Amino acid sequence: MIAPDHLGRSAPDHLGRSATSGIERIAEAFEAARAEGRRAALMPYMMGGFPDLECSREIALAYADAGADLVELGVPFSDPLADGPVIHAAGNVALRAGARVHDVLELARAIADRVPVVVMCYANPIYARGLERFLDMLAGGGASGLIVPDLPLEEAPAVLEACDRRGLALVPLVAPTTPEARLARIGERARGFLYTVALTGTTGERAGLAEGLDVVIARAKALTEVPVAVGFGIATPEQAAAAARAGADGVIVGSRLVRAAGEASDPAAAVRDLVLALGRALR
Amino acid sequence: MTAVEHRFGPYGGQYVPETLMPALDELERAWIDARDDPGYQAELDALLHDYVGRPSPLYHARRLSEAAGHPIYLKREDLNHTGAHKINNALGQALLAVRMGKRRIIAETGAGQHGVASATACALLGLECIVYMGTEDMRRQKPNVERMELLGARVEPVEAGARTLKEAVSAAIRDWVTNVDDTHYIIGSCVGPAPYPALVRDLQRVIGDEARAQVLERCGRLPQRVIACVGGGSNAIGTFTPFVADAEVELIGVEAAGEGLESGRHGAPLTAAGLPGVLHGAFSALMQDEEGQILEAHSISAGLDYPGSGPEHAWLRDSGRARYVAVTDVQALEAFVRTARLEGIIPALESAHAIAWTLSSATSELDLVCLSGRGDKDLAEAIAHLGSARAR
Numbered sequence: 210m211i212a213p214d215h216l217g218r219s220a221p222d223h224l225g226r227s228a229t230s231g232i233e234r235i236a237e238a239f240e241a242a243r244a245e246g247r248r249a250a251l252m253p254y255m256m257g258g259f260p261d262l263e264c265s266r267e268i269a270l271a272y273a274d275a276g277a278d279l280v281e282l283g284v285p286f287s288d289p290l291a292d293g294p295v296i297h298a299a300g301n302v303a304l305r306a307g308a309r310v311h312d313v314l315e316l317a318r319a320i321a322d323r324v325p326v327v328v329m330c331y332a333n334p335i336y337a338r339g340l341e342r343f344l345d346m347l348a349g350g351g352a353s354g355l356i357v358p359d360l361p362l363e364e365a366p367a368v369l370e371a372c373d374r375r376g377l378a379l380v381p382l383v384a385p386t387t388p389e390a391r392l393a394r395i396g397e398r399a400r401g402f403l404y405t406v407a408l409t410g411t412t413g414e415r416a417g418l419a420e421g422l423d424v425v426i427a428r429a430k431a432l433t434e435v436p437v438a439v440g441f442g443i444a445t446p447e448q449a450a451a452a453a454r455a456g457a458d459g460v461i462v463g464s465r466l467v468r469a470a471g472e473a474s475d476p477a478a479a480v481r482d483l484v485l486a487l488g489r490a491l492r
Numbered sequence: 493m494t495a496v497e498h499r500f501g502p503y504g505g506q507y508v509p510e511t512l513m514p515a516l517d518e519l520e521r522a523w524i525d526a527r528d529d530p531g532y533q534a535e536l537d538a539l540l541h542d543y544v545g546r547p548s549p550l551y552h553a554r555r556l557s558e559a560a561g562h563p564i565y566l567k568r569e570d571l572n573h574t575g576a577h578k579i580n581n582a583l584g585q586a587l588l589a590v591r592m593g594k595r596r597i598i599a600e601t602g603a604g605q606h607g608v609a610s611a612t613a614c615a616l617l618g619l620e621c622i623v624y625m626g627t628e629d630m631r632r633q634k635p636n637v638e639r640m641e642l643l644g645a646r647v648e649p650v651e652a653g654a655r656t657l658k659e660a661v662s663a664a665i666r667d668w669v670t671n672v673d674d675t676h677y678i679i680g681s682c683v684g685p686a687p688y689p690a691l692v693r694d695l696q697r698v699i700g701d702e703a704r705a706q707v708l709e710r711c712g713r714l715p716q717r718v719i720a721c722v723g724g725g726s727n728a729i730g731t732f733t734p735f736v737a738d739a740e741v742e743l744i745g746v747e748a749a750g751e752g753l754e755s756g757r758h759g760a761p762l763t764a765a766g767l768p769g770v771l772h773g774a775f776s777a778l779m780q781d782e783e784g785q786i787l788e789a790h791s792i793s794a795g796l797d798y799p800g801s802g803p804e805h806a807w808l809r810d811s812g813r814a815r816y817v818a819v820t821d822v823q824a825l826e827a828f829v830r831t832a833r834l835e836g837i838i839p840a841l842e843s844a845h846a847i848a849w850t851l852s853s854a855t856s857e858l859d860l861v862c863l864s865g866r867g868d869k870d871l872a873e874a875i876a877h878l879g880s881a882r883a884r
């Protein structure tokens with residue numbers, strides 16, 4: 210086991226090689242997007258195992274082919290409190306199709322050598338397996354980070370410590386309702402990036418961007434050293450471009466892509482086109 | 493100023509989306525402020541007295557006692573306005589919402605009793621009220637849907653999952669995440685993220701405070717056993733709390749065994765004692781598969797049809813202070829009928845679980861049972877089941 214320091218820099222292993230930690234890989238992905246002159250890094254979300262396991266593997270590959278900078282891989286959960294109807298329903302379909310946590314984490318392997326994968330998983334499947342075992346499995350699949358939407362600052366210390374030990378980024382969320390002092394404490398502990406929820410609500414497509422998003426983003430950027438990525442309610446290329454203009458270092462698109470994966474006769478082709486269009490909007 | 497508990501042993505916590513954390517903080521501060529404010533207490537006490545009809549009577553159920561072979565006293569929460577203990581909590585929280593300046597109220601309901609109680613409190617205080625309810629529960633507790641609508645609440649049908657209480661709570665939490673700025677969520681049991689389990693317990697302990705004084709006055713002694721049904725556990729925690737320090741009093745929580753614990757179709761996470769986990773914002777005893785997916789509960793009683801449990805109960809269990817047992821659908825139905833025939837009281841199917849346990853258990857010097865609600869809402873469902881049992 211390679212023990213990284215708290216910034217996720219890996220110590221050389223016994224052969225003197227320096228493996229790149231998940232935290233480092235995420236940082237590099239944001240830097241590369243910036244170096245290429247793009248306005249923000251693009252991070253499409255997918256529900257692992259939706260519509261079925263094999264098809265979701267193709268979706269992951271399509272994301273990588275279409276130029277995603279990072280991929281957010283959702284683990285289906287029976288009771289996803291932060292999710293709106295589209296992702297909630299997709300999780301249910303995945304579970305009914307027999308998706309298991311281990312298989313979903315293994316999906317990362319298909320693309321992890323090309324883009325960093327950040328796993329989004331609710332707290333209970335993590336605890337049910339045991340934190341250490343879950344993280345070993347996650348790292349084993351090649352994922353670089355973890356987002357736990359129902360694990361606020363107060364409940365996070367043990368998970369953060371265990372992620373740090375593996376060089377995995379525990380990415381925290383902040384919301385428009387988060388007060389400044391609290392945001393600063395979350396920002397300090399952020400690894401990889403700070404997931405800034407664009408609106409007060411659950412995931413799902415919205416007609417427009419939340420008002421005052423530039424203020425929300427500026428506040429977040431002032432209080433953390435990691436990149437600020439924005440998600441929830443961003444669906445169209447126009448919205449993605451607007452979020453980048455509002456100052457986001459990264460843009461996360463979820464429900465729109467999950468909906469396409471559910472509706473299209475060729476899900477992988479459909480999401481590939483959408484991710485290409487989103488990417489163009491960020492150039 | 494004592495703090496509001498966030499943890500009961502290892503259980504409890506605040507496993508919710510970040511969006512809600514400031515609201516939980518605000519609620520906790522409002523509760524600390526209100527519970528020490530004589531003005532709030534006086535207003536609540538007056539309503540509990542004049543509007544709810546408290547104190548509720550302690551009734552010596554002689555014919556049930558005879559059938560059981562030991563004395564049974566019923567704490568008559570069924571006689572409260574709206575017909576269950578749920579009003580104690582709903583009124584207290586609605587008054588708190590007014591103090592916080594939140595005039596939009598959301599609630600979830602299973603049996604409909606908490607929905608009716610919330611709708612009632614909102615009508616009284618002039619608040620907007622939206623109640624989330626699974627469509628299966630809307631079917632089996634139809635009279636309560638009609639009552640809520642008459643009281644001016646909007647009942648939002650929830651179609652997800654098994655269309656029962658778990659999904660109704662999830663839907664209410666999602667609404668709260670979206671409308672947290674102007675909305676207070678009146679959760680109906682001692683579940684959910686802190687400060688809810690402590691807040692609901694504090695508002696329900698009036699049951700136990702009254703009962704303890706009443707039984708001492710009437711019988712000159714404490715009960716040997718205090719018994720209450722457990723869905724999320726609010727009537728039980730409210731009844732137990734004042735007796736926790738009385739080491740000689742046994743505390744017994746009765747969960748729903750549904751079609752039998754071994755069938756897997758039950759609502760008894762505390763009794764089944766599987767791996768604990770996180771549901772609806774708290775770490776507690778729950779029903780889950782080995783993957784950490786929450787399982788659907790099953791009970792004939794909509795109010796006990798829930799795969800989670802209040803974190804304080806999980807701790808009372810682990811610490812050995814309380815014991816949890818489970819009673820099947822069939823046993824509960826039997827107790828439902830016997831209580832009607834022997835006492836002229838139609839209990840809620842939830843409460844019938846507690847009565848069923850005392851009827852079939854070993855002898856006791858004195859059992860105090862929380863009769864948490866009345867059974868009018870259950871007539872159609874119970875008669876349908878009894879009919880099919882008779883036909884067999």
Ligand SMILES: Cc1ncc(COP(=O)(O)O)c(C=O)c1O
Pocket residue numbers: 576577578602603604605606680681682721722723724725726727728794795796840842843864865866
């Ligand atoms: C009459 C009655 N008793 C008990 C319950 C179960 O809730 P708790 O365990 O919170 O008391 C309900 C819930 O709907 C109820 O209506």
